Amino acid sequence: MREIAPLRILALRAVGPPGCQPELTFGGPPRPKNKKQDGDNDGIIETKTNASPTKDEPTNDSTASDSPPLPPDEPTVTSRLLRSLRNSSMAIQPYVAGTTRANASDVDISQPWTMAIYPPRDATTIDEDDDYKYNLPLDESTEFLTIENGNHAVTCLQMFIDALVESGRAGDDRLGVHFFREWVQAVTGGMEINKPEQPQKQRPKKKQKKGNSSNNNNNNSSRQFDHLPLGTLSLHNLASASIHTFRSMQHANVGSCLGTLDLTGAHGLTDSILSEVICSGSFPRIQRLSLKNSRKLTGKAVANLVKLRHLRAVDVGGCFNIHPNDVIEMVQHHPGTKKGTLTEIYAGGLGWTDVALETLLELTSKHLRGLGIGFSTYLSGPGLVLMLTKAAETLDRLSIPFVASVDDAVASALGKALPKLAVLDIRGCNKVYSLTGMMDGRIAAGNSGAMVAKHLFVLARYSGISNNSLEETSRLYRNELGEPIFDCVLDGGGTGGGVRR
Numbered sequence: 049m050r051e052i053a054p055l056r057i058l059a060l061r062a063v064g065p066p067g068c069q070p071e072l073t074f075g076g077p078p079r080p081k082n083k084k085q086d087g088d089n090d091g092i093i094e095t096k097t098n099a100s101p102t103k104d105e106p107t108n109d110s111t112a113s114d115s116p117p118l119p120p121d122e123p124t125v126t127s128r129l130l131r132s133l134r135n136s137s138m139a140i141q142p143y144v145a146g147t148t149r150a151n152a153s154d155v156d157i158s159q160p161w162t163m164a165i166y167p168p169r170d171a172t173t174i175d176e177d178d179d180y181k182y183n184l185p186l187d188e189s190t191e192f193l194t195i196e197n198g199n200h201a202v203t204c205l206q207m208f209i210d211a212l213v214e215s216g217r218a219g220d221d222r223l224g225v226h227f228f229r230e231w232v233q234a235v236t237g238g239m240e241i242n243k244p245e246q247p248q249k250q251r252p253k254k255k256q257k258k259g260n261s262s263n264n265n266n267n268n269s270s271r272q273f274d275h276l277p278l279g280t281l282s283l284h285n286l287a288s289a290s291i292h293t294f295r296s297m298q299h300a301n302v303g304s305c306l307g308t309l310d311l312t313g314a315h316g317l318t319d320s321i322l323s324e325v326i327c328s329g330s331f332p333r334i335q336r337l338s339l340k341n342s343r344k345l346t347g348k349a350v351a352n353l354v355k356l357r358h359l360r361a362v363d364v365g366g367c368f369n370i371h372p373n374d375v376i377e378m379v380q381h382h383p384g385t386k387k388g389t390l391t392e393i394y395a396g397g398l399g400w401t402d403v404a405l406e407t408l409l410e411l412t413s414k415h416l417r418g419l420g421i422g423f424s425t426y427l428s429g430p431g432l433v434l435m436l437t438k439a440a441e442t443l444d445r446l447s448i449p450f451v452a453s454v455d456d457a458v459a460s461a462l463g464k465a466l467p468k469l470a471v472l473d474i475r476g477c478n479k480v481y482s483l484t485g486m487m488d489g490r491i492a493a494g495n496s497g498a499m500v501a502k503h504l505f506v507l508a509r510y511s512g513i514s515n516n517s518l519e520e521t522s523r524l525y526r527n528e529l530g531e532p533i534f535d536c537v538l539d540g541g542g543t544g545g546g547v548r549r
Contacts, residue, residue, distance in 0.1 A: 070208075074127055075226030076120040116225045116299035127230055134201035134234055140166055142192040143203060155507065157447050157471045157546035158363060158394055158418065161310040161338040162206075162282040164196035164549040183444055183470035183501050183548055185535060193544050196280045196308055201234035206282060213285050220288045220316075228300035235279035235305045273333060278307030285313040294325045303331035312340040312363075319349040327352040334359060340394070341366040347374030354382045361392035365420055368397060372404040379411050394420030396447060402431035413438040420447035422473065427451050429458040437465045444468045444501060445546065450476035450510075456485050463489025467498040471546040473507040481512040483536060487525045502527070504534040507542050 072078075123131070143163065165186060186193070195203055205227075212218040232241075281302070283289055293316075297303070309331070311317055322345065326334075334356050339345060346369045353359060359382065364370055375395050384390030393412070400421045409416070416439045421427070432453065436443065443466055448454055454477040462469070463486035474480055483506065494500040515538065522532045537545065 070222055070227045071117075071224040073226075074120075074124055074230045075117060075224075076124055116296075119226070119229060127233070130201045130204060130230060130234060131238070133204060134199050134237060136200050138200060140194055140198075140200075141203075142166075143194045143198075143206075155509075155540065155543050156365075156394075156420075157445050157473050157507070158338075158361070158392065158420070159312075160193070160282075160544055160547070161284075161312065161336065161340075161363065162195055162280045162308055163193040163544055163547055165191050165547065166194045167191065183468075184503050185505055185545070186547075193547060196549060197235075197278050198280060199234065202231070202279060205231050205234055209283065209286070218286055218288050220290050220292045223289075223293050223296065225296045225299045228297050228302050231279070231281065232300055232302055232305060236276050239276055241273070241276070241301055241304050273304040276305045278333060278335070279305050280308040281306060282310040283314055284310050287313060287315045289314050290316040291321055291325075294321050298325050298330045303333065305333070306331055307333055308336040309334055310338045311342055312338050314339075314342050315344065317342040318344045319346055319352075322349040323352040327355040329355070331356070332358070336361040336392075338363040339367060340364065343367055343369065345370060347371060347377075350374040350378045353378050357383050358389075359384055360389055361394075361418065362390075363394040363420070364398070365394050365396040365422075370395075370398055372398050372400050372408075376404060376407050376411070379408065385411055388415035391415055391442075392418035392445070394418065394447060396420045396422035396424075396449065398424075399426060400424045401426040402428055402435065405432070405435045409435050409438045413442075415442055417442055418445035419443060420473075422447050422449035422451055422476075424450075425452055427453055429453040429455065433458060433461040433465055436462065440466055440468070442468070445471040445548075447473040448477070449473050449507075452477075452479070455479035456481055459483070460485030460489045463487060464493045465489075467493035467500040470501040470503060470548065471505045473546075474511055475507050476510045477508075478510065478512045480508070481514075482517045482521060483508075483513065483534065484517075484521045484524065487521060487534065491525075502533065505545050506534060506536040507546070508536050508538055509540060509542075511538075513538060 167190075195206060198206075209218075209223070212222060283293070286293070289311075309326075317339070322339075325331075335358050337353070337356065337359060339349070340363045343366070345364070345367045350364060350370055351374065353362060364375065372395065375393065375398065379385050379390065379393065382390055390412070393408070393416070398421075401424075405421060405427065419436075419439070427448075432448070432451070436446070446462075446466065446469055454474060456479070459474070459477075459480050467490055486504075490500050490504070513536065518536055518538065522534075525533050527533050535545070
């Protein structure tokens with residue numbers, strides 16, 4: 049019997065051969081120019097404008113100056129198949145990442161950025177006496193990871209992107225306006241982008257403060273799309289992505305329904321692209337944004353994130369041209385800080401100090417749930433414990449890999465100071481030889497009346513913890529059913545183990 053290829057391979061074959069372009073697959077063949085005899089342009093119907101740029105237009109960005117291609121008169125065969133797939137009654141399946149090669153950046157407490165637990169956990173039914181159920185590890189018998197807010201059509205398109213990246217065929221011209229229009233169709237199901245206007249009572253206009261006009265515009269554009277579902281898109285490791293790709297997303301109105309965006313390793317992402325496209329008001333609904341390892345970005349890019357008013361989680365780890373003070377300034381001015389909605393900040397590898405960490409926690413300690421400040425030689429053990437204690441009421445995810453000052457004593461102190469901690473990354477902390485001290489600290493916190501998370505997931509590769517030490521700690525600390533109350537990964541595994549969404 050002939051073997052049926054996996055869905056991601058089929059997705060690549062469908063629109064990914066070298067001789068085939070996704071823009072043709074979803075947009076149909078290019079339309080010929082029909083110029084009038086008198087030379088007018090009124091009769092031109094084409095997918096791309098070929099007019100030469102004016103003096104005021106940039107010559108290196110054709111997509112920015114050209115008008116977007118018109119959608120086809122009728123959906124193509126591939127589009128019709130995808131739309132029927134979206135409405136299919138097939139059960140949601142676990143998402144298999146497009147890459148088969150291990151990537152160190154995939155193993156993180158917040159990665160994969162676009163994945164979520166399915167079936168969704170209902171946080172509204174959580175009983176305070178029953179701990180945070182969403183912080184329990186994945187129950188592999190009934191739960192799995194899949195694309196957040198996804199469906200079969202979105203999954204197929206995402207698999208195609210991942211397959212392109214893996215195959216090395218992800219040129220900047222492969223993902224254009226037609227492709228992203230199809231993504232919007234897959235997310236929304238063809239719902240009207242613009243919400244029908246309803247008559248409203250006239251209210252006297254309030255005097256606006258200076259400098260608030262752009263923020264008000266972002267609010268208005270966001271409310272305009274509130275009726276649309278939110279989707280998730282990953283351009284993870286799409287190193288060839290440049291202004292063309294992001295302008296195509298803009299022209300396709302991807303921002304009307306984009307809630308989660310992963311740009312990890314997008315080396316073509318620059319300050320100007322982030323400020324002029326992503327943070328320009330075209331993507332007003334983004335809630336989770338990963339810029340991890342996008343190394344052309346500087347503090348100017350981080351400053352523009354204040355325009356993403358609905359931002360809840362951001363990752364700028366590995367962007368070595370960004371300074372901790374840039375992150376602090378952005379957090380200080382972001383509206384989500386005052387509202388308590390900016391709850392996850394991952395910024396490892398930026399050179400954090402005790403002073404910078406103290407300033408950050410003074411701004412966020414009342415609502416911060418996730419924090420990443422690893423790869424720093426400037427953090428002291430006592431300072432780390434003292435500062436993190438300020439966020440003890442809310443912090444449940446902590447990433448401090450390769451922080452030289454973290455040893456057994458610091459781990460024990462953190463266990464007592466952060467009883468709600470459910471996910472911990474101490475990879476590379478080679479002075480930590482055992483988790484016994486940390487578990488002792490959690491028990492002591494519980495005996496003092498603190499609410500302690502029922503389970504702890506730990507990434508500890510390259511630490512000083514040995515298998516024998518881990519087995520000994522596991523025998524000592526078990527729940528009433530005789531099961532270990534923590535999981536610790538000592539090898540290169542653990543991808544997705546920290547996801548609690």
